[in-house]
Amino acid sequence: MSYFKIENLEQYFKHYNKSVREPRKFWGKIAEENFTWYQYWDKVVDFNMATAEVKWFTEAKVNITKNCIDRHLAKRGEKNAIIFEPNNPEEAAQHITYNELHQRVCKMANVLREQGITKGDRVCIYLPMIPELAVSILACARIGAIHSVIFAGFSSSAVASRINDSECKMVITSDGGYRGNKTIDLKGIIDEALESCPSVQSVLVAKRIETPISMKPGRDQWLQPLLDQASDNNVAEIMDAEDPLFILYTSGSTGKPKGMVHTTAGYMVYTSYTFKNVFNHEENDIFWCTADIGWITGHSYTLYGPLLNGGTTVIFEGIPSYPDFSRFWETIEKHKITQFYTAPTAIRSLAKESLEYVQRFPLKSLKVIGSVGEPINEEAWHWFNDHVGDKRCPIVDTWWQTETGGIMIAPISFVTPTKPTYATLPLPGIQPVLMDDKRNEIEGNQVVGSLCIKFPWPGIARTIWGDHQRYVDTYFSSFPGKYFTGDGALRDEVGYYRITGRVDDVVIVSGHNLGTAPIEDAINEHPAVAESAIVGFPHDIKGNALYGYVILKESGESRDRENLIKEINQIITDHIGPIAKLDKIQFVTGLPKTRSGKIMRRILRKIAEGDFSNFGDTTTLINPEIVDEIKNNRL
Numbered sequence: 001m002s003y004f005k006i007e008n009l010e011q012y013f014k015h016y017n018k019s020v021r022e023p024r025k026f027w028g029k030i031a032e033e034n035f036t037w038y039q040y041w042d043k044v045v046d047f048n049m050a051t052a053e054v055k056w057f058t059e060a061k062v063n064i065t066k067n068c069i070d071r072h073l074a075k076r077g078e079k080n081a082i083i084f085e086p087n088n089p090e091e092a093a094q095h096i097t098y099n100e101l102h103q104r105v106c107k108m109a110n111v112l113r114e115q116g117i118t119k120g121d122r123v124c125i126y127l128p129m130i131p132e133l134a135v136s137i138l139a140c141a142r143i144g145a146i147h148s149v150i151f152a153g154f155s156s157s158a159v160a161s162r163i164n165d166s167e168c169k170m171v172i173t174s175d176g177g178y179r180g181n182k183t184i185d186l187k188g189i190i191d192e193a194l195e196s197c198p199s200v201q202s203v204l205v206a207k208r209i210e211t212p213i214s215m216k217p218g219r220d221q222w223l224q225p226l227l228d229q230a231s232d233n234n235v236a237e238i239m240d241a242e243d244p245l246f247i248l249y250t251s252g253s254t255g256k257p258k259g260m261v262h263t264t265a266g267y268m269v270y271t272s273y274t275f276k277n278v279f280n281h282e283e284n285d286i287f288w289c290t291a292d293i294g295w296i297t298g299h300s301y302t303l304y305g306p307l308l309n310g311g312t313t314v315i316f317e318g319i320p321s322y323p324d325f326s327r328f329w330e331t332i333e334k335h336k337i338t339q340f341y342t343a344p345t346a347i348r349s350l351a352k353e354s355l356e357y358v359q360r361f362p363l364k365s366l367k368v369i370g371s372v373g374e375p376i377n378e379e380a381w382h383w384f385n386d387h388v389g390d391k392r393c394p395i396v397d398t399w400w401q402t403e404t405g406g407i408m409i410a411p412i413s414f415v416t417p418t419k420p421t422y423a424t425l426p427l428p429g430i431q432p433v434l435m436d437d438k439r440n441e442i443e444g445n446q447v448v449g450s451l452c453i454k455f456p457w458p459g460i461a462r463t464i465w466g467d468h469q470r471y472v473d474t475y476f477s478s479f480p481g482k483y484f485t486g487d488g489a490l491r492d493e494v495g496y497y498r499i500t501g502r503v504d505d506v507v508i509v510s511g512h513n514l515g516t517a518p519i520e521d522a523i524n525e526h527p528a529v530a531e532s533a534i535v536g537f538p539h540d541i542k543g544n545a546l547y548g549y550v551i552l553k554e555s556g557e558s559r560d561r562e563n564l565i566k567e568i569n570q571i572i573t574d575h576i577g578p579i580a581k582l583d584k585i586q587f588v589t590g591l592p593k594t595r596s597g598k599i600m601r602r603i604l605r606k607i608a609e610g611d612f613s614n615f616g617d618t619t620t621l622i623n624p625e626i627v628d629e630i631k632n633n634r635l
């Protein structure tokens with residue numbers, strides 16, 4: 001019996017139970033049957049949760065690019081591996097077959113070797129969403145260099161701190177990038193960053209926007225001439241299963257970004273398996289994940305997951321609002337996308353706009369639609385379901401983290417019945433537990449607690465680069481013997497999980513633990529409300545009280561504020577109870593968000609508390625200017 005693909009709910013439970021009772025057999029069989037290895041493993045898994053040491057497929061030898069590319073060539077050489085959709089829809093899309101991808105990756109790998117990059121070296125990749133980004137990542141993996149992709153929206157100081165943290169030897173960048181009707185001076189940002197990055201010896205520059213840039217002699221080189229001269233013959237490096245594949249910094253919603261280290265074999269097996277099942281991937285699918293490859297979602301599901309399955313993946317350079325708010329829908333239609341995977345923040349921002357943008361397109365090619373990054377509120381879920389999925393496509397609300405490598409709790413499309421705002425059931429191999437404040441496991445259903453995982457899975461990050469102690473402290477010490485996710489969750493009457501937000505965001509009001517996500521969910525139901533964020537602030541009597549920041553829809557702008565406040569609190573009372581009513585409601589024009597689109601609640605918490613002294617690292621904010629507006633109008 002093969003465990004790679006789950007066909008129905010009964011089989012899900014069968015596989016799940018097998019994965020818990022006999023994880024070694026379960027993952028061993030999946031690994032053996034679905035990948036190409038130079039050498040098999042001694043042990044499927046070897047771990048110690050106290051010291052946070054986890055190894056999968058010990059002593060096995062493998063190269064992930066052989067599995068992403070080479071092994072598909074015989075059967076799928078002329079199949080599209082990548083479809084590149086440029087920022088400007090008038091510019092022709094590019095179709096890159098597996099044969100072409102193989103050739104490009106081999107050439108790039110040879111260029112890297114010629115430039116002195118060897119196994120174990122760190123290479124920083126700071127590129128827009130263009131094919132060179134995928135090619136550079138895969139070229140690193142091919143020669144065993146550790147890629148550290150930094151989202152090409154980060155400022156020079158954020159880039160410098162990440163380059164220095166992992167001591168990158170090389171930077172791969174471009175002359176610039178397009179973003180809607182703007183261009184971004186990526187090379188200028190790198191030049192500034194590198195003033196304080198002594199480890200970087202060379203910079204390779206891809207051409208994208210063709211505006212003049214400065215090239216530092218002895219350090220900077222144009223990429224294309226090097227590629228033109230390179231051979232397309234390349235022997236992949238033989239990697240140990242546990243050799244690091246990449247470093248990726250978490251998005252920084254909660255504090256100083258952590259350089260999570262993912263290793264080769266476990267990550268490969270886990271992303272491939274989860275991609276196949278959650279999205280029900282079939283041979284002729286065209287998969288589109290809108291996340292930038294600079295985030296884990298892009299690593300695992302724009303790049304590695306689809307390619308490991310011999311799929312076709314779309315790399316989209318643009319933004320949802322350019323040239324207008326129909327861009328996503330137009331692109332789905334244009335490339336006949338079958339799976340569309342995006343984030344609640346994108347869904348909410350598009351749901352704010354006229355329905356005509358989406359209704360213009362039949363979107364008949366779609367079969368599965370997905371969400372990741374934040375809890376998806378009920379209103380956004382229904383909008384997505386009604387107008388994009390046409391009530392026909394299952395919505396996979398996928399809960400996971402940079403640290404987990406791949407999706408952890410999510411419906412398996414066409415297998416797990418969905419439920420709005422619920423990530424539903426754990427994937428095989430994932431053993432979630434809810435813990436109370438006394439570190440006891442909470443048994444049974446209809447309970448809430450801190451979400452932990454009690455057994456390692458192949459995709460778990462192995463460490464924080466250069467700081468294993470921080471890794472132990474952050475994830476393995478709050479609940480000894482378990483991996484602590486930092487998130488809170490609710491388990492409903494049938495065992496479905498709903499993520500209630502980060503545990504740090506739980507506010508205790510008059511002794512009641514209130515997760516922020518369900519309250520925001522309720523508020524967002526109000527027809528005049530576009531988006532909201534709730535935090536706690538100290539209160540003499542209740543201990544804590546709730547402070548709400550609310551963005552109104554255009555249609556709500558003219559409404560009487562006093563009435564709105566009453567109505568919002570009434571909705572909260574109806575959905576959750578009077579205990580969750582807001583003491584203060586501040587109407588704002590925007591919320592501070594990370595570059596990955598998440599609300600940065602710790603800043604909102606500080607403002608609510610009236611403490612303007614230390615907002616921590618704000619370099620990951622996309623809209624720092626909003627902080628002043630909110631501060632100045634604090635209630």
Ligand code: ATP
Pocket residue numbers: 250251252253254255256257258296371372373374375376397398399400401402403423485486487499501502596598
């Ligand atoms: P940092 O760890 O630096 O604060 P971050 O947690 O935002 O940044 P990511 O690893 O990108 O960085 O995000 C993972 C987090 O996103 C999860 O821990 C969870 O809080 C939230 N999340 C992701 N997907 C979902 C989902 N489907 N439902 C609810 N929350 C989600």
Ligand code: MG
Pocket residue numbers: 250254401486
């Ligand atoms: Mg996190």
